[in-house]
Amino acid sequence: MMRILHRWPGLVLAALLFVTALSGAALSLFPTLDAVQTPPAAAGLTVAELAQRAQAVHPGLEQIRRAPSGQVSVWWFDGNQPGSAVIDPATGRDVGSADPDPLRRWFTTLHRSLFLDDGGRLAAAAGALAMLVLALSGAVLVARRTGGWRHWFARLRGPWPGRLHTQIARVAVLGLTLSSATALWMSAETFDILTMEPARLEAPAQVSGQTGLALTAMEALRSTPVAELRELSFPAAGDPQDLFTLRTDRGMGYVDQGTGALLAWQDLSPGQQLSETIYMLHTGQGAPLLGLILGLLALGVPILSVTGILIWWDGRRARPQLKDNAAAAQAQTVVLVGSESGSTWGFAATLASALRAAGQTVHVGPLTSFAPRRYGRAERFLILAATYGDGATPASADGFLERLQALPTAPAAPVAILGFGDRSFPGFCAYAAALDDAARAKGWAPLLPFDTINRQSAQDFTRWGRALGQALGIELELAHQPVPPATTTLTLLERHDYGAAVQVPMAILRFALPPASLWQRLTGQGFAHFEPGDLLGILPAGSPVPRLYSLASGARDGFIEIVVRQHAGGLTSGQLTQLEPGQTARAFLRRNPGFHAPASRAPLILIGAGTGVGPLAGFIRRNDAHRPIHLFFGIRNPDSDFLYRDALSAWQAEGKLTRLFLAVSRADHGKQYVQEVLREQGPQVAEAIRQGAQIMVCGGRDMAHGVNDALTDILQPAGLTPAMLKADGRYVEDVY
Known part of the structure; x- marks a missing residue:
């Protein structure tokens, strides 16, 4: 709502x-502008003195007004001709027009x-x-x-x-x-x-009927400072029964023109003060x-x-048009979606299409529409739920959790809950996990154990689909293909190969930076603006499914650089590792602001293994401010897969890299993993973190788990945990 x-x-x-x-x-x-241009009034200047000066310049004076800015304006008649001006309170002389300018x-x-x-x-x-x-x-x-x-x-x-x-x-x-x-x-x-406005103050019936008293002799005007004045209206010429009307910050009253006495007064009401x-x-x-x-x-x-x-438009565009969507009351399978940006709807459409092909009638709808009485023939519920922000409810799921908890009993048909999120966020799939907890608390029978999808992985979704098919007793192959993004052709400039000796071919690939139009530079589209840690999507020939690689460069570097490892049977990695200078690849940029090196003077602890060093190298390359950076880098063999070896030495000499800790897992004298080297440096790491150091981890999931465990032990004496650092944004991961 x-x-x-x-x-x-x-x-x-x-x-x-x-x-x-x-x-x-x-x-x-x-x-x-009014306050700057307004001539200041002398300290202690009274309304009587101001009126006398203004009347000396304009004998037919009818009214004086003071604006909240301090600007004083006067209105007069010269014969039958009206006039107005802004005046200098010190002299009473005109300094500008009182009419508002046309603009x-x-x-x-x-x-x-x-x-x-x-x-x-x-x-x-x-x-x-x-x-x-x-x-x-x-x-x-x-x-x-x-x-x-x-x-x-x-x-x-x-x-x-x-x-x-x-x-x-x-x-x-x-x-x-x-x-x-x-x-x-x-x-x-x-x-x-x-x-x-309160009831209008009536003019007193008894007046002196006298005229001609000097303005400076009128006690009511002499006792009123100009700093309090709002408006002074003069009596009509030749009318001895008329009065001065005085309005100030405190209220309004009438002044006898013959005696200068204040005949009636009314304070500003609380309502007027509030209104002003x-x-x-x-x-x-x-x-x-x-x-x-x-x-x-x-x-x-x-x-x-x-x-x-x-x-709104991105969410609307990402939400597919659902075809052949069965009515809620007729569906055997009910797919409910909780999505913020709309991408989860694409997975729901793929799931519904595969289930229909297997002979199921399927209804797909938002979690906001959940009402058990609507699904009279439902045999199962499948909930696909993303997480908004740091564990919050996504847009199309508002109110679902409350309605579920308010049910007297859970629906009879079992449920499978699948969460979508990004492991680099502290609240990874937190909303979907909350749904699973609520479903179990309500006694809603599970069709499958709770599962998650990281970064919209089509492979994770296929794996979950096979488990769902087994539970339903049908063959279910979920080949999710997101709408391919618009791509740009990148030309390879140079490559540096590694890993041959350990049978793990790797390469640092550097592409030319494509030209950006003025519109792209203004709007940040295309490759006009990007940072190390953003993602380069490569669309391989013969496939609509892209592969994402963390960028080791930023737009200011003037080139696009990634580190690629060839995987057995990997279509994208196979094509990239065979690419020669001058050849091209189709690519697009995806922002990854959660994995940017923050602007700070605090130490930065970078931890990575293998190709995970790519974005970390990009952070070091851009460290022109010589922020303290400590790199923990895991490799197999220093003679084969020591990525950025020469560059790291040069950056250390330049002061961009403070220290390099190398973990070699296939050395002759024994093996070490990066988390073990981290433990060896535990006291120094803990001290740096106490001083505000930030941690960035990039690499495989097993390595990231090992690093998390090592940091848990290292931080325990200081009363800190990795979870606490993640919640403060001081521990971020780019894990695959």
């Missing part, structure tokens, strides 16, 4: 929010009413309401994504539109909430839904710095609008 509240007001009213935010940002500049008037009308009078004011109010809903619901969603309010500024991962959207939102949300709430209040006052405070908070009038801050935060709205639309 929270995502629905957040998504649709933003999508439907994106253009309106875009216009009101930009016009509001422009208007936020004017209070500061300010244009932006004000656009912001308040879209040039549509009352209809436009209602539209602007609707925009303010939408912005308030977006800000409040967005705050809840940010807290969910980051793992709670205490982790509001936690490091973000995932596709760049979502990261940028969240980064801006968590900075701007307080200002947008304030601006939208105050705008709604002001709209309510405009349409008399709220009325803060809200006006100040919204416009910045009287608080120019606040206005600038709110205007700056409002500039985030166009970016939020664009990134929000991109997030």
Whole structure:
């Protein structure tokens, strides 16, 4: 529900929010300009002295106004000709026009009413309401994504539109909430839904009837400092019964023109004070710095609008059109999907197609639609659930867990739960695991044990499908083929071969960086921007299924570099290891922000084995700031597969690499694995971590498990664990 509240007001009213935010940002500049351009009033200057100076310049003076910025304006009649000006309080002389300049008037009308009078004011109010809903619901969603309010500024991962959207939102949300709430209040006052004005102060019936008293002799004006003045209206010329009307920050009253006495006074009511405070908070009038801050935060709205639309569109595009989807009441197999970005729907479509081919009737729907009474013929439930952020509920699963827990009894048909996630995230498949716990607690019979898919692995999905087929007594081959991404042709520049002596062919492949258009550079598409640790997808000839390799270079290096090991029967690795300079490969870029070296002066501990050294080498290459970096590198034989041997020596000489710890598993004098070398350096590693060091691990899963176990033992005396470091973003993995 929270995502629905957040998504649709933003999508439907994106253009309106875009216009009101930009016009509001422009208007936020004017209070500061007024404050800068306004001549300062002398300390202790009274309204009487100001009025005398202004009247000396303009004898037909009718009114003096002081704006919250301190700017003083006067209005007068010269004969029958009206006039107005901004004056210098020190002299009473004109320094500028009192009329708003056309640009300010244009932006004000656009912001308040879209040039549509009352209809436009209602539209602007609707925009303010939408912005308030977006800000409040967005705050809840940010807290969910980051793992709670205490982790509001936690490091973000995932596709760049979502990261940028969240980064801006968590900075701007307080200002947008304030601006939208105050705008709604002001709209309510405009349409008399709220009325803060007290009963009008009546002019006193008894006046002196005298005229001609000097302004500087009037006690009420002499006792009022200019710093408190809002407005002074003069009595009509020749009318002895008329009075001065004085308005200040404290209230309003009437002053006898013949005696200078204050005849009646009314303090500002609490409602008026509240209304004026809200006006100040919204416009910045009287608080120019606040206005600038709110205007700056409002500039985030166009970016939020664009990134929000991109997030919605990516999710919509990733969700396939389901063909031959049986009605829920008729289906033997019910497939329920919990997805954030839409990719899990592709797996659901592949599963449904294979089950239909095996003779099943299948209904596929979101977890949000779950209601046991709908599935009258269901023989089994299959739940495919991704995890949003750090263990939160994905978009198409809102409310499912609560409905499941509220059921008096579990559905009679058994269930199989499959989680989708990325092992480099601390909350890997946490939502799916929570579903499995809730299902077991409810007594829902399992069709299969809980299982997971890492990084949308088609191989993992095929393995799970075979287990499902065995449980159903049918042949089930799930050949999932995601929609192939748009690719770019890369030309190989050079290659360096390793591993022949240990019968494990490996190569460092360096491709030419393809040219990027201006649009690609502006939007970050193609290969315009990338970092070591991002992923290069290679689409082999004769297959629509890409293979991902961690990049050992960034765009600033001027080339694209990966490390490839040839696997027995591996289609992609086989083609790449046979590639010669001048030949090409089809490739695409996939961001992997969760495995970027963070900008910091804290030590960096890099741990990898074999081809896992690729992105780690990229981090070292880019270490121009000479941050302390310690590399633990596992190889088989230093004479055969010591990847980047010469480069690592050069980087150490240049100060980019502080220390290299080599683990050799097939040496004549004995074997060592990288986790064993890590244990040998345990005290030094623990001390570096206590000083804020960050850990990055890249390589095979078995190696990563061994490293995790070693670090568990190393950190135990310090009261730390790898899980605690992962939760703080100080321990990240790129494991395959």
